[in-house]
Amino acid sequence: MRLELRLAGEGGQGLITAAIILAEACAEYTQLNAAQTQSYGPESRGGASRADVIISTDEIDYPEVKAPDVLVVMAQEASDKYVQGVRPGGTVIVDTTYVKPIPKSEAERLKVVEYPISAKARDLGREIVANIVALGLVVEITGIVPKDAVVAAVLDRVPKGTEELNKKAFFVGVDAVKEL
Amino acid sequence: MTKKRARLLQGNEAVVEGAIAAGLTFFAGYPITPSTEIAELCAAKLPAIGGKFIQMEDEIASMAAVCGASLAGMKAMTATSGPGFSLKQENLGFAVKGELPCVVVNVQRVGPSTGMPTSASQGDVMQARWGSHGDHEMVALSPSSVQEAFTLAVESFNIAEEYRTPVILLMDEMIGHLREKVVLPEKEELVIRNREKPNMTPEQYKPFAMDHGEIAGVPPLAAYGDGFKFHVTGLTHGEDGFPTNNPAIAEKQLKRLNEKISSNKKALTRVEKFYMDDAEVVVFAYGGTARSARKAVKDARAQGIKAGMLRAITIWPFAEDALLEVKRNSPKAVIVPEMNLGQLVLPVKRVIGDSAPVIPINKIAGQLVEPEEILLAIKEAM
Numbered sequence A: 001m002r003l004e005l006r007l008a009g010e011g012g013q014g015l016i017t018a019a020i021i022l023a024e025a026c027a028e029y030t031q032l033n034a035a036q037t038q039s040y041g042p043e044s045r046g047g048a049s050r051a052d053v054i055i056s057t058d059e060i061d062y063p064e065v066k067a068p069d070v071l072v073v074m075a076q077e078a079s080d081k082y083v084q085g086v087r088p089g090g091t092v093i094v095d096t097t098y099v100k101p102i103p104k105s106e107a108e109r110l111k112v113v114e115y116p117i118s119a120k121a122r123d124l125g126r127e128i129v130a131n132i133v134a135l136g137l138v139v140e141i142t143g144i145v146p147k148d149a150v151v152a153a154v155l156d157r158v159p160k161g162t163e164e165l166n167k168k169a170f171f172v173g174v175d176a177v178k179e180l
Numbered sequence B: 001m002t003k004k005r006a007r008l009l010q011g012n013e014a015v016v017e018g019a020i021a022a023g024l025t026f027f028a029g030y031p032i033t034p035s036t037e038i039a040e041l042c043a044a045k046l047p048a049i050g051g052k053f054i055q056m057e058d059e060i061a062s063m064a065a066v067c068g069a070s071l072a073g074m075k076a077m078t079a080t081s082g083p084g085f086s087l088k089q090e091n092l093g094f095a096v097k098g099e100l101p102c103v104v105v106n107v108q109r110v111g112p113s114t115g116m117p118t119s120a121s122q123g124d125v126m127q128a129r130w131g132s133h134g135d136h137e138m139v140a141l142s143p144s145s146v147q148e149a150f151t152l153a154v155e156s157f158n159i160a161e162e163y164r165t166p167v168i169l170l171m172d173e174m175i176g177h178l179r180e181k182v183v184l185p186e187k188e189e190l191v192i193r194n195r196e197k198p199n200m201t202p203e204q205y206k207p208f209a210m211d212h213g214e215i216a217g218v219p220p221l222a223a224y225g226d227g228f229k230f231h232v233t234g235l236t237h238g239e240d241g242f243p244t245n246n247p248a249i250a251e252k253q254l255k256r257l258n259e260k261i262s263s264n265k266k267a268l269t270r271v272e273k274f275y276m277d278d279a280e281v282v283v284f285a286y287g288g289t290a291r292s293a294r295k296a297v298k299d300a301r302a303q304g305i306k307a308g309m310l311r312a313i314t315i316w317p318f319a320e321d322a323l324l325e326v327k328r329n330s331p332k333a334v335i336v337p338e339m340n341l342g343q344l345v346l347p348v349k350r351v352i353g354d355s356a357p358v359i360p361i362n363k364i365a366g367q368l369v370e371p372e373e374i375l376l377a378i379k380e381a382m
Helices: A015-029 A076-085 A117-124 A127-142 A147-157 A163-179 B011-022 B036-045 B059-071 B082-098 B125-130 B146-163 B173-177 B247-262 B289-302 B320-328 B345-352 B371-381
Strands: A002-010 A033-040 A048-056 A070-073 A091-095 A111-115 B007-010 B024-029 B052-055 B075-080 B102-110 B116-120 B139-141 B166-172 B179-182 B271-274 B281-285 B307-312 B314-316 B333-338 B358-362
Touching: A002 A015, A002 A076, A002 A127, A015 A033, A015 A048, A015 A127, A015 A147, A015 B007, A015 B179, A033 B173, A048 A076, A070 A076, A070 A127, A091 A117, A091 A127, A111 A127, A111 A163, A117 A127, A117 A163, A127 A147, A127 A163, A147 A163, B007 B011, B007 B146, B011 B024, B011 B036, B011 B075, B011 B102, B011 B146, B011 B166, B011 B173, B024 B036, B024 B059, B036 B052, B036 B075, B052 B059, B059 B075, B059 B082, B059 B102, B075 B082, B075 B146, B082 B102, B082 B125, B082 B166, B102 B146, B102 B173, B116 B173, B125 B139, B125 B166, B125 B314, B139 B146, B146 B166, B146 B173, B146 B179, B166 B173, B281 B289, B281 B320, B281 B371, B289 B307, B289 B333, B289 B371, B307 B320, B320 B345, B333 B345, B333 B371, B345 B358, B358 B371
Parallel strands: A002 A070, A070 A091, A091 A111, B024 B052, B024 B075, B075 B102, B102 B166, B139 B166, B281 B307, B281 B333, B333 B358
Antiparallel strands: A002 A048, A033 A048, A033 B179, B007 B179, B102 B116, B139 B314, B271 B307
16 A cells, blocks of 8 residues: 655645654554655745655655645645646645635546635634644545544644644544535 | 654654764754755754754865864764865865764755755765865765665764774765654664774874774874874875875875775675666666665566666775676666766776666756656666
């Protein structure tokens, strides 16, 4: 089993952090192998940002994502750039706060999940946890890694005092899938 | 939920973990993408273990500080990328000449000049060998996984200490920034070597003695501050460390300096052989590119094609002996994938000669060599 995931948006949205947390959940709390890579420009805020994760029961030889099984897009530019690369039959999770509907031609060959990820994070108090809401969606949709492993990995990494907020954000994402 | 022993680490982080496990206590550097995490982590970790982290005014000064720390008996390291590696060359030569154990990490990015800071490259392979002027040997190791970034950081210090020489840990951005699952060995599982100290009085001590030392040609090194007063210079020097223009002495010393590495090539040059026993097509790869090669070889084998990979773990000294063995087996081709314009193609051809075609696959703009490209070349060679 090998699953390729891509989280794409803008610098500052915390997508690299979300990818690291997912990979840490697999590598440090389960028997799964994980490899995490990223692509970003020289800016630390704004600019295109992309984080990839490969999760596998086998050794991961080539650690780069080629055609993701699951793509999360949280900015229009990221959607324009990466949706076409998703494997046929793959899943695209769209943050409708910032991204227009996927063009019909693409939507027909993919499973599209639309959810106002950033707006829901804002409702929780801070938009900065949008990445963790997205993580909740990814984990619930793929079922690739136990949720308690991801929660533990989230708590390992987030700043002190934000644990409850981040936990809540994660389950907002998880519950969103159940309601779809 | 309880954590298992494995950790998710980035290549750059693994280098720091390995260096500290090997005894690193001094880091001087000038942060540069894609090596910055190494400086960041050294800044966070070294003070807590009684070590020193210094951000210097530039790369030239950081290499000078590393030379000084080494002379004071510390295990010292710096980390950089292409533009900084260029600036370090002068003092890297000083470390060669002064025989100062230290480790220089170069996480390669696309060049020349400032190039593409966040993109992977293997463009400094020849610079690692010949970036500094004058006849000299150089040891350079190239990890192809995060786990190996750890083990080769340890190995770099061991070689530096054992042979009194700088060692280059030649990473690429692909491995430097890759995060993957690693299991760090326990302290007692590691072999850590330390430089030989003089066992004579300060008056008898000669820092560049021709015939002292457990390894031929590697004189013991006293630490400044231990009561041994001695002279170190980039000028060609005699056994006492003072400059000389005497051709007989100069020749003897320069030969010793080169031969302490070249005569130990067998011990220093490590390779991995992957499906090489009956390989009809051989992929010669190193660093991040070897990940693609491994996948291509597995895919070829799954299709019944006898492909194998010879992976250079040590880039310099070059894997001549392993390639001579390849030549004796007369393969149908030797494929050399690199993220540069073919810097190791000529060294491979020099050994393989006309016995087999040597086929380069090159990427120079930050893209990786993909497994499919190597697989295609393997099939075309059959």
